[in-house]
Amino acid sequence: MQKTYYDPKDLKDFGKISEWDQELGEKFFEYYGKVFEEGALTAREKSLIALAVSHTVQCAYCIDAYTSDGLKRGLEREEMMEAVHVAAAIKSGATLVHGVQMMKKYDKLSM
Amino acid sequence: MKSLAKRKDSLADPKNQLALFNSGAFANGELPTFKQKVSESNQYPLKPTKLEIFQVNVGYMCNQVCAHCHVDAGPDRKEIMTTETMQLCLDKLKESGATTLDLTGGAPEMNPNFRWFVEEASKIGVQDFIVRSNLTILRANKKYYDLPDFFKKHNIHVVSSLPFYKRGKTDKQRGNGVFDDSIKALKELNKVGYGIEGSGLQLDLVFNPSGAFLPGNQAELEQEFKTALKEDFGITFNNLFAITNLPVSRFLEFLVASENYEDYMDELVDAYNPSAVENLMCKNTISVDWNGNLYDCDFNQQLDLKVATKGKHLSEFDVEALSNRQIIVSQHCYGCTAGAGSSCQGSVA
Numbered sequence: 001m002q003k004t005y006y007d008p009k010d011l012k013d014f015g016k017i018s019e020w021d022q023e024l025g026e027k028f029f030e031y032y033g034k035v036f037e038e039g040a041l042t043a044r045e046k047s048l049i050a051l052a053v054s055h056t057v058q059c060a061y062c063i064d065a066y067t068s069d070g071l072k073r074g075l076e077r078e079e080m081m082e083a084v085h086v087a088a089a090i091k092s093g094a095t096l097v098h099g100v101q102m103m104k105k106y107d108k109l110s111m
Numbered sequence: 112m113k114s115l116a117k118r119k120d121s122l123a124d125p126k127n128q129l130a131l132f133n134s135g136a137f138a139n140g141e142l143p144t145f146k147q148k149v150s151e152s153n154q155y156p157l158k159p160t161k162l163e164i165f166q167v168n169v170g171y172m173c174n175q176v177c178a179h180c181h182v183d184a185g186p187d188r189k190e191i192m193t194t195e196t197m198q199l200c201l202d203k204l205k206e207s208g209a210t211t212l213d214l215t216g217g218a219p220e221m222n223p224n225f226r227w228f229v230e231e232a233s234k235i236g237v238q239d240f241i242v243r244s245n246l247t248i249l250r251a252n253k254k255y256y257d258l259p260d261f262f263k264k265h266n267i268h269v270v271s272s273l274p275f276y277k278r279g280k281t282d283k284q285r286g287n288g289v290f291d292d293s294i295k296a297l298k299e300l301n302k303v304g305y306g307i308e309g310s311g312l313q314l315d316l317v318f319n320p321s322g323a324f325l326p327g328n329q330a331e332l333e334q335e336f337k338t339a340l341k342e343d344f345g346i347t348f349n350n351l352f353a354i355t356n357l358p359v360s361r362f363l364e365f366l367v368a369s370e371n372y373e374d375y376m377d378e379l380v381d382a383y384n385p386s387a388v389e390n391l392m393c394k395n396t397i398s399v400d401w402n403g404n405l406y407d408c409d410f411n412q413q414l415d416l417k418v419a420t421k422g423k424h425l426s427e428f429d430v431e432a433l434s435n436r437q438i439i440v441s442q443h444c445y446g447c448t449a450g451a452g453s454s455c456q457g458s459v460a
Contacts (some may be wrong), residue, residue, distance in 0.1 A: 056171070072326065072327035074275065074332065
């Protein structure tokens with residue numbers, strides 16, 4: 001039994017999820033591949049978005065994958081860190097904006 | 112930074128590099144050797160096709176000491192091809208029927224016999240006469256300032272390294288100031304017509320990743336380089352070749368020191384593309400070292416893997432025997448078959 005929850009090598013085996021449900025696995029990977037194709041957004045822009053989202057969902061596999069992907073695409077560290085800050089700002093903003101709900105509830109209940 | 116050779120680093124000895132390729136994951140069967148992998152797709156042994164490219168490494172001396180250099184070139188390398196060996200190259204080039212002459216180094220321009228060689232070689236009239244220039248040499252000393260005109264006079268096809276279109280990544284890989292000097296050199300080449308549409312003077316750039324990862328899509332990178340260099344500096348060029356860093360010499364040293372070696376080899380094996388094998392550059396190329404020895408490619412040259420024929424030197428050059436040889440492979444060859452493949456002319460698949 002492995003002693004840690006994460007093993008970087010598991011990422012290489014991602015495709016194996018289709019072995020237990022071929023139809024859904026294949027549909028997922030087809031969808032995934034299509035999403036990252038060049039479209040109204042460039043593949044480079046999509047890579048940066050993926051990197052930012054990887055941080056908000058705190059997926060270690062995804063962070064590894066999209067840091068490498070960014071390097072291959074020539075992304076610079078400044079661009080990548082700015083993307084992470086965008087993710088962090090949204091995540092902290094999402095926490096903080098609920099403060100309005102807290103304030104309203106507090107005021108409503110208070111004399 | 113000094114070369115591995117000057118530092119007497121253990122990796123300066125090709126035997127130690129080859130021993131590394133045959134240890135660890137490749138020895139315990141965790142990863143297939145290149146020979147095993149190629150055999151799976153019935154493409155082993157690798158045999159040459161028609162000889163087209165005669166690639167001559169005129170010496171390992173260079174004005175730069177790039178962190179990724181597979182040649183381990185630098186100012187402290189003194190291996191320089193003599194005019195006698197150059198003459199032998201010209202004689203055998205004619206005999207070989209090759210249509211491309213490709214001069215590399217080191218910085219080939221630093222060989223004191225470089226201009227003589229170019230002048231003599233251009234008389235032969237090969238279809239494509241390539242000089243691989245690191246760009247900064249064109250601005251390193253006044254004696255090199257006229258090289259763009261010299262290249263133009265002999266209709267040289269200039270292939271230049273530029274790791275990135277921004278200063279940071281370029282200087283990190285190649286040394287401080289390299290980016291600015293490279294931009295100046297590219298402007299000088301443009302000025303005499305290189306890379307300008309309709310001039311007929313070919314200027315191609317070489318991109319290689321600045322770290323332990325594979326290059327991205329060549330066509331996308333080319334477009335980005337073209338847009339950025341045009342917008343920022345008014346520079347134009349013809350093609351961009353995306354080349355994978357092979358785990359040889361100083362790039363291998365970097366991989367080992369940064370503890371990226373195993374993961375990088377794993378990535379290369381994982382990205383193995385059997386369709387790249389057909390167009391590997393070793394199939395239509397002969398590589399010659401400064402001393403006249405013959406190899407399947409410039410990487411095998413740095414690993415001291417001479418051609419598997421009786422004649423291993425220009426003086427014993429035998430086109431027939433070479434065309435029947437078996438190309439020597441090891442684990443470094445995975446670098447040329449990863450993803451879209453890699454050669455001195457960029458992607459191959």
